Amino acid sequence: xxxxxxxxxxxxxxxxxxxxxxxxxxxxxxxxxxxxxxxxxxxxxxxxxxxxxxxxxxxxxxxxxxxxxxxxxxxxxxxxxxxxxxxxxxxxxxxxxxxxxxxxxxxxxxxxxxxxxxxxxxxxxxxxxxxxxxxxxxxxxxxxxxxxxxxxxxxxxxxxxxxxxxxxxxxxxxxxxxxxxxxxxxxxxxxxxxxxxxxxxxxxxxxxxxxxxxxxxxxxxxxxxxxxxxxxxxxxxxxxxxxxxxxxxxxxxxxxxxxxxxxxxxxxxxxxxxxxxxxxxxxxxxxxxxxxxxxxxxxxxxxxxxxxxxxxxxxxxxxxxxxxxxxxxxxxxxxxxxxxxxxxxxxxxxxxxxxxxxxxxxxxxxxxxxxxxxxxxxxxxxxxxxxxxxxxxxxxxxxxxxxxxxxxxxxxxxxxxxxxxxxxxxxxxxxxxxxxxxxxxxxxxxxxxxxxxxxxxxxxxxxxxxxxxxxxxxxxxxxxxxxxxxxxxxxxxxxxxxxxxxxxxxxxxxxxxxxxxxxxxxxxxxxxxxxxxxxxxxxxxxxxxxxxxxxxxxxxxxxxxxxxxxxxxxxxxxxxxxxxxxxxxxxxxxxxxxxxxxxxxxxxxxxxxxxxxxxxxxxxxxxxxxxxxxxxx
Numbered sequence: 363x364x365x366x367x368x369x370x371x372x373x374x375x376x377x378x379x380x381x382x383x384x385x386x387x388x389x390x391x392x393x394x395x396x397x398x399x400x401x402x403x404x405x406x407x408x409x410x411x412x413x414x415x416x417x418x419x420x421x422x423x424x425x426x427x428x429x430x431x432x433x434x435x436x437x438x439x440x441x442x443x444x445x446x447x448x449x450x451x452x453x454x455x456x457x458x459x460x461x462x463x464x465x466x467x468x469x470x471x472x473x474x475x476x477x478x479x480x481x482x483x484x485x486x487x488x489x490x491x492x493x494x495x496x497x498x499x500x501x502x503x504x505x506x507x508x509x510x511x512x513x514x515x516x517x518x519x520x521x522x523x524x525x526x527x528x529x530x531x532x533x534x535x536x537x538x539x540x541x542x543x544x545x546x547x548x549x550x551x552x553x554x555x556x557x558x559x560x561x562x563x564x565x566x567x568x569x570x571x572x573x574x575x576x577x578x579x580x581x582x583x584x585x586x587x588x589x590x591x592x593x594x595x596x597x598x599x600x601x602x603x604x605x606x607x608x609x610x611x612x613x614x615x616x617x618x619x620x621x622x623x624x625x626x627x628x629x630x631x632x633x634x635x636x637x638x639x640x641x642x643x644x645x646x647x648x649x650x651x652x653x654x655x656x657x658x659x660x661x662x663x664x665x666x667x668x669x670x671x672x673x674x675x676x677x678x679x680x681x682x683x684x685x686x687x688x689x690x691x692x693x694x695x696x697x698x699x700x701x702x703x704x705x706x707x708x709x710x711x712x713x714x715x716x717x718x719x720x721x722x723x724x725x726x727x728x729x730x731x732x733x734x735x736x737x738x739x740x741x742x743x744x745x746x747x748x749x750x751x752x753x754x755x756x757x758x759x760x761x762x763x764x765x766x767x768x769x770x771x772x773x774x775x776x777x778x779x780x781x782x783x784x785x786x787x788x789x790x791x792x793x794x795x796x797x798x799x800x801x802x803x804x805x806x807x808x809x810x811x812x813x814x815x816x817x818x819x820x821x822x823x824x825x826x827x828x829x830x831x832x833x834x835x836x837x838x839x840x841x842x843x844x845x846x847x848x849x850x851x852x853x854x855x856x857x858x859x860x861x862x863x864x865x866x867x868x869x870x871x872x873x874x875x876x877x878x879x880x881x882x883x884x885x886x887x888x889x890x891x892x893x894x895x896x897x898x899x900x901x902x903x904x905x906x907x908x909x910x911x912x913x914x915x916x917x918x919x920x921x922x923x924x925x926x927x928x929x930x931x932x933x934x935x936x937x938x939x940x941x942x943x944x945x946x947x948x949x950x951x952x953x954x955x956x957x958x959x960x961x962x963x964x965x966x967x968x969x970x971x972x973x974x975x976x977x978x979x980x981x982x983x984x985x986x987x988x989x990x991x992x993x994x995x
Contacts, residue, residue: 381407381526383601386639389668395633398841403634407528411461411505415527418494418503419455419463423447423540423700426493428596428606428648429482442663442692443596443606443650444479447699461524463492463507472516478661478692483520486512490522491596491604497702498539500532500710504636506603525603532864534610534629536591537708542701544657577688578621579662586653586660587624589613591709596648597640597666607637612713615678625685627678628668629714630806638668638684647686657698664689679714679789679806707772711787711862714806715741741789742773742860746852747831752957756914757849758812760833761858776863778830779817779880782925783869783918785810786834787862790844806861807844809834810869810917814925817880818932820889827887835957837914869918871926871943874901895933899940902926908946916949916957923947923962926970946973952980 380387381403390396428443446453446468456462465483467473473480482488492505507522579587587593592610599605609626616626628638641647647666652659666686677683744761751757765774777786785808792805816830838849852858867873876894883890909919923945930937947962956962956976965971 380404382634383599383639383643385599385642386635389635389639389642390633393633393635395635399632399634402632403528407526409461409524409526410459411455411457411524411527413457415503416455416457418496418501419453421450422453422494422496423450424495424497425453425465426495426594426606426608426650427479427483428491428493428594428598428604429479430489430598430604430646440482441596441598441604441646441648442478442482442661443594443648444477444661445594445650445652445659445698461527462510463505463522463524465520465522467513467517467519473513474516476692476694476697478663483509484513485509488512489598489603491606492522493594493606493608495535495594495608497535498537500535500537502530502532502535502608504528504530504606506605508603530608531632532710533631533712534710535608536610536704536710538654538702538704540700541703544699544701577690579618579688579691580621583660583691583693584618584621586656586658587616587618587651590616590651590653591713593649593651595637596650597637598644598646599640600644602640605636605640610710610713611678612709612716614716615713622688623686624662624688625669625683627680628682628684629678629680629712638682641666641668641684649686652698654698654702654704657696657701659694659698661692661694662686662688662690677717679717707776707862709862711773711785711864712806712808713861714789715861742771742777743857744832744860745857746854749852749854752835753951753955755838756835756957757838758833758835759848759852760813760831763816763830763832764857773860773862775877775881777811777832777860778815778884779875779877780811780815780832780863781865781867781870781875781877782814782872782922783810783867784863784865784921786832786860787864788844789859789861790847791859792843792847805844808864809836810865810921811863812917812920812924814921814928815880817884818890818925818928820884820887822889824887830884835914835917835920869922871903871907871922872898872901873903874898889932892933892936895929896936896940899929899933899937899942902943904943905941906944906946908948910948912950913952914957919947920958920961923965923970927965927968930968930970942969944972945970946975947971948975948977950977950979952978954978 380400382390382399387396390399425446426443427446428441430441446465448466448468452466452468454464456464473484475481483490486509488509490507490509492507494501494503494505496502505527506525508525509520510523511521513520591613592608593616594606595609596604596606611626611629616624618624645665645667647664649662650659651662664687666684669683669685671677671681671683743764745764746759747762748760749757763774763777765771787806787808790805790807811832812835813831813833816832821827836845836848839845867875876898879894880890883894911919926942933940949956951957959976962971962974966974
């Protein structure tokens, strides 16, 4: 009883403490995200490690680390970032409130002087930030720690005490998969030379090559950074320790105007500003770039400052950018022990188009010629064909796809044969808000596709066919710039730019999806074969499915259910001989009417759904319910 009471008192005390420090709070207030960031932070930032997080840790081939020595001073750039590699299990976790992380020494050479972070990991009490990035699933987990048990020698493990951890969304992560272990590199005798700055080259006899330079990047290293689509960023704050974050974009999103400086735009994120908040209080910063093809890492240490620009000078769709001044560089060449592959559509659909010349410090809106209509070959233009009301604040938007006549973009194919439950990414060009002149003109937003794939809906006769369409279902958020634009300003016939489709099978009832076959059939303007459709039905796993949703969160479920209904219609009499899943839909909303109530009842009558359960959690109006609400009741 005493222990329980003590825990409750701690909880009450903790409930009044913000998960953010003064730098983060100041930036949240300046950017207008303070309230939403506090709600988000209280729900997701914690110190307890659960078993799913441990499982995520233990299957990794790669772990990003940032570290700072206890003896760090403003005179010495003691903050560094690196990437550790190993077979799954080289990093493990101890769950619970006193959580810890155990790092095995990297094979085969152990902790080496070639890597600037390794020495810091061997200092007890050092602040260490960890970032798990599972590139093939776009999952990531940030963990701030301190060294609990330092490595006693080059091959001893390091145990880290967890201070706080939280997950991040999949934005801007490029898909890559480990395919094989690389052949061991031959022993090296030196490193690449820098251009223009003083440099020293050293080796420890363990097969590593690296080059340490002062203040400047070589021409080769500048090219590596300009070609990068990913890097990792370490920052530090005295109370919370070291933190590591991921940054991604199209190749060229990091500009290198000079050998001693680089900059990049700060894309739309969760609004908590953890990294930039740290920089408000401590400008020391570290970056690490990974050249996955050359198996080389480039480590850069220095200071970073947040800069702002006006809306008409937004860069890469953002009015914020980070300027990084270089003080030291370490390069490790051809040492990454794994080979990575990437798909043709590996780029994140969230990546915004780049402004201006990626190789200079330009990038103003006046030079964004590539963003003019028709110039962005990776995008797809869509036209609003219909808008329908679902509830008072939820509406559907149906768009017609308009692929280029001679060179359709890859996005067209992805959208035409999307996996049920996937999302679509829009790049919206909006005027700056009067109340916030710093609001960027370009915002990137994603919404789940609520319709069945258009490639599956091809009518049997030419007279019945219409241009390919897709539908999204969007709730209007009074504080949401993009959702208010769709609900209040977008008119029928107006065009928007779609930059990607993503999500895979995360929200799909189908374990496999014949996108290539569907596209081939569509190209011939013929319905998919019965054999193809039967394989799709057979891929639904498991045989009994329960979906549990709230509010507009039913959108991906509707995409799956509409796809199943389309399959039944396409298969005709054959459908009676197939094993269809038994689906129970459980849905909750704050007040009647229930979204899609009439359609769900039709799907129930058609046998697509076996059972429906509705709940209402908010205050029920005294007004008589509409037909859909009455039917739901």
